Amino acid sequence: MEIFKQIPLYRYLSICNESGMQKTVLDCGAGGDTPPLSLFYSNGYTTYGIEFAADQIDKANTFAKSKGQDLNIKQGDMRRLPFENESISFVYSYNSIFHMNKNDVRTSLEEMKRVLKPGGIMFVNFLTVHDFRVGEGIDLGNNQYEQIEDGFPVIHSYYEPNEADGLLDDMEFIYKEDRVLERIFEGERIRQGFVDYICRKNKL
Amino acid sequence: MEIFKQIPLYRYLSICNESGMQKTVLDCGAGGDTPPLSLFYSNGYTTYGIEFAADQIDKANTFAKSKGQDLNIKQGDMRRLPFENESISFVYSYNSIFHMNKNDVRTSLEEMKRVLKPGGIMFVNFLTVHDFRVGEGIDLGNNQYEQIEDGFPVIHSYYEPNEADGLLDDMEFIYKEDRVLERIFEGERIRQGFVDYICRKNKL
Numbered sequence: 001m002e003i004f005k006q007i008p009l010y011r012y013l014s015i016c017n018e019s020g021m022q023k024t025v026l027d028c029g030a031g032g033d034t035p036p037l038s039l040f041y042s043n044g045y046t047t048y049g050i051e052f053a054a055d056q057i058d059k060a061n062t063f064a065k066s067k068g069q070d071l072n073i074k075q076g077d078m079r080r081l082p083f084e085n086e087s088i089s090f091v092y093s094y095n096s097i098f099h100m101n102k103n104d105v106r107t108s109l110e111e112m113k114r115v116l117k118p119g120g121i122m123f124v125n126f127l128t129v130h131d132f133r134v135g136e137g138i139d140l141g142n143n144q145y146e147q148i149e150d151g152f153p154v155i156h157s158y159y160e161p162n163e164a165d166g167l168l169d170d171m172e173f174i175y176k177e178d179r180v181l182e183r184i185f186e187g188e189r190i191r192q193g194f195v196d197y198i199c200r201k202n203k204l
Numbered sequence: 205m206e207i208f209k210q211i212p213l214y215r216y217l218s219i220c221n222e223s224g225m226q227k228t229v230l231d232c233g234a235g236g237d238t239p240p241l242s243l244f245y246s247n248g249y250t251t252y253g254i255e256f257a258a259d260q261i262d263k264a265n266t267f268a269k270s271k272g273q274d275l276n277i278k279q280g281d282m283r284r285l286p287f288e289n290e291s292i293s294f295v296y297s298y299n300s301i302f303h304m305n306k307n308d309v310r311t312s313l314e315e316m317k318r319v320l321k322p323g324g325i326m327f328v329n330f331l332t333v334h335d336f337r338v339g340e341g342i343d344l345g346n347n348q349y350e351q352i353e354d355g356f357p358v359i360h361s362y363y364e365p366n367e368a369d370g371l372l373d374d375m376e377f378i379y380k381e382d383r384v385l386e387r388i389f390e391g392e393r394i395r396q397g398f399v400d401y402i403c404r405k406n407k408l
Contacts, residue, residue: 001205001247003218010214014207043205161384173393177385180365182377189377 029096031056049073092123130193171199233300235260253277296327334397375403
């Protein structure tokens, strides 16, 4: 059994499984070398993915091909999801949404809510101000920074542990976890901060 | 695929798998209705478990039987592990060790280290002072409390986020996560605090 490195999605998958809803799932920011949509595919889900970066789509497709899976990941923009209103049971964005400024994060969350079916379940996580990179790079204000990642400039938005509560308060609360983790990265002990949310779209 | 509720053990399992060591694992506090040793068993591990409470062993065995697994869980005491020195590759205790006072926790950790092979990998987690039950019950000092759980008095020891570092500083650091989670329990939103460690026993 392959263990995916996106550990918090195991809890989300478990909650999705228990909901009894139709097994359709959308990943916003679905690319990368071990796409977690593969875990959902293996659990019987019809998968959809949106990814901005073409090279990350290629990596995901290479992985999926090696598993004999078609994860259905398309190039696209979270701020304008190419899906109908209330069309998908489960929508998530893992370690992805904070690569935009906070206005775009808000827009993207509204899009995720829009495409969710009533009663559908969302996972999203944010970087927190406990992260070791807060303060690094070009300060865009309100804990938003332009930083260098893999040689390219990227935006990272950092949130206070309760700051994103207000972005999700029109949904039913299921789970929240404020995590400060330390691990070895390139020989150094680094500290990262994340806050994860699982919430349910209200039924009409 | 069954998803186990002990989510942080997925990361530990992944690290164990990658180590290439012989797949032998010991769970200290192995009982309960969904014993995570079953996850290791499904991944090809020879499993051993120690559990103090006979009723929790029964629950675990009922689950294991339903899966056709023999998890090899015995009644025993973490403070005196019935295993030889340096005999097991992987030793963990999940949501269990903090049901003792801090002296007994220290003794149990030394036992876990004793039975680990050199290069073997340990997971252990602690309640933290961020938990909603800190201060409840009979105060035994130093954030240790006798509290009521399922109608019975039990000890809960709570740790400052960095307090247990010193109990593990003779091992190689791999991973630490300080988690404050909120979830719905019996209709109420509750806050729990845990700190998880993964570390490696030094080779000689």
